[in-house]
Amino acid sequence: MTKPALTLYLAAPRGFCAGVDRAIKIVEMAIEKWGAPVYVRHEIVHNKFVVDGLRDKGAVFVEELDECPNDRPVIFSAHGVPKSVPATAKAREMTFVDATCPLVSKVHIEAERHHRNGLQMVMIGHAGHPETLGTMGQLPEGEVILVETVEDVADLAPRDPEKLAFITQTTLSVDDTAEIVSALQTRFPSIVGPHKEDICYATTNRQEAVKAMAPRIEALLVIGAPNSSNSKRLVEVGKAAGCNYAQLVQRAADIDWRALEGITTLGVTAGASAPEVLVNEVIDAFRDRFDATVETVTTAEENVEFKVPRVLREPA
Numbered sequence: 394m395t396k397p398a399l400t401l402y403l404a405a406p407r408g409f410c411a412g413v414d415r416a417i418k419i420v421e422m423a424i425e426k427w428g429a430p431v432y433v434r435h436e437i438v439h440n441k442f443v444v445d446g447l448r449d450k451g452a453v454f455v456e457e458l459d460e461c462p463n464d465r466p467v468i469f470s471a472h473g474v475p476k477s478v479p480a481t482a483k484a485r486e487m488t489f490v491d492a493t494c495p496l497v498s499k500v501h502i503e504a505e506r507h508h509r510n511g512l513q514m515v516m517i518g519h520a521g522h523p524e525t526l527g528t529m530g531q532l533p534e535g536e537v538i539l540v541e542t543v544e545d546v547a548d549l550a551p552r553d554p555e556k557l558a559f560i561t562q563t564t565l566s567v568d569d570t571a572e573i574v575s576a577l578q579t580r581f582p583s584i585v586g587p588h589k590e591d592i593c594y595a596t597t598n599r600q601e602a603v604k605a606m607a608p609r610i611e612a613l614l615v616i617g618a619p620n621s622s623n624s625k626r627l628v629e630v631g632k633a634a635g636c637n638y639a640q641l642v643q644r645a646a647d648i649d650w651r652a653l654e655g656i657t658t659l660g661v662t663a664g665a666s667a668p669e670v671l672v673n674e675v676i677d678a679f680r681d682r683f684d685a686t687v688e689t690v691t692t693a694e695e696n697v698e699f700k701v702p703r704v705l706r707e708p709a
């Protein structure tokens with residue numbers, strides 16, 4: 394039986410960012426240096442495939458520090474942690490390595506600088522996301538107010554409307570955030586913004602690639618985890634750019650083949666925590682069912698790399 398023709402557009406850049414790459418290396422190198430088990434507070438990155446792979450090598454994933462023994466090393470995830478977490482680890486004399494992405498740490502430093510200058514912070518982010526909790530946890534309670542939508546801006550009741558700054562989660566939708574920032578600036582004209590965008594290069598580039606693909610495709614698949622913020626944003630960006638069918642899948646087994654019946658064009662991308670092996674798995678699944686031609690849509694080149702902390706580069 395002849396297979397139906399399909400042009401599969403592959404977004405570039407897609408998948409792993411420098412922060413995720415570094416966080417995974419940190420866990421692997423920690424296991425190499427100190428032996429198993431090495432504890433990891435929270436999923437190191439939001440991807441089950443990655444987490445399961447590290448678990449097989451000797452990582453133990455926990456939600457809170459009190460689940461870790463004092464005498465084993467613990468790693469903090471790429472999303473960042475509230476200040477109280479390393480402080481507790483120090484008090485317990487634990488060995489710990491912070492895998493917070495340097496681009497998240499940049500936002501933490503910014504928040505502290507504004508706080509020192511007497512400004513109250515408005516954080517644009519998603520309630521309950523580990524990065525939001527980590528960033529808000531850099532400052533004393535009440536110093537950071539969370540807004541999630543333009544509507545939230547109208548309800549803001551800051552201590553002093555003249556003494557405000559805003560920061561954002563690194564993995565938000567560039568366009569939605571611009572609307573919230575504009576609402577903040579309209580309501581609080583003297584609000585101070587970041588020197589350089591808080592939304593990171595990887596988030597921005599992956600969203601741009603989806604926007605560039607959107608006019609050519611009937612359907613979009615984003616490979617990523619349901620709790621991955623940047624992956625969920627890619628689905629929204631695809632829909633906003635005119636792609637009626639945009640779906641998050643963890644891997645090939647999640648593809649709803651019935652919904653894709655009759656398509657001749659498809660876009661594929663992957664969130665910043667999804668490994669390339671899962672992209673290849675999805676492409677292979679399409680090759681099984683379609684006479685697929687793969688075309689890469691490149692909108693940016695990435696060459697960002699972050700060093701792992703010194704403690705892991707030194708011999709044991």
Ligand code: SF4
Binds near residue numbers: 496497593595596623
């Ligand atoms: S998505 Fe951006 S901020 Fe998050 S880990 Fe990757 S590079 Fe860092």
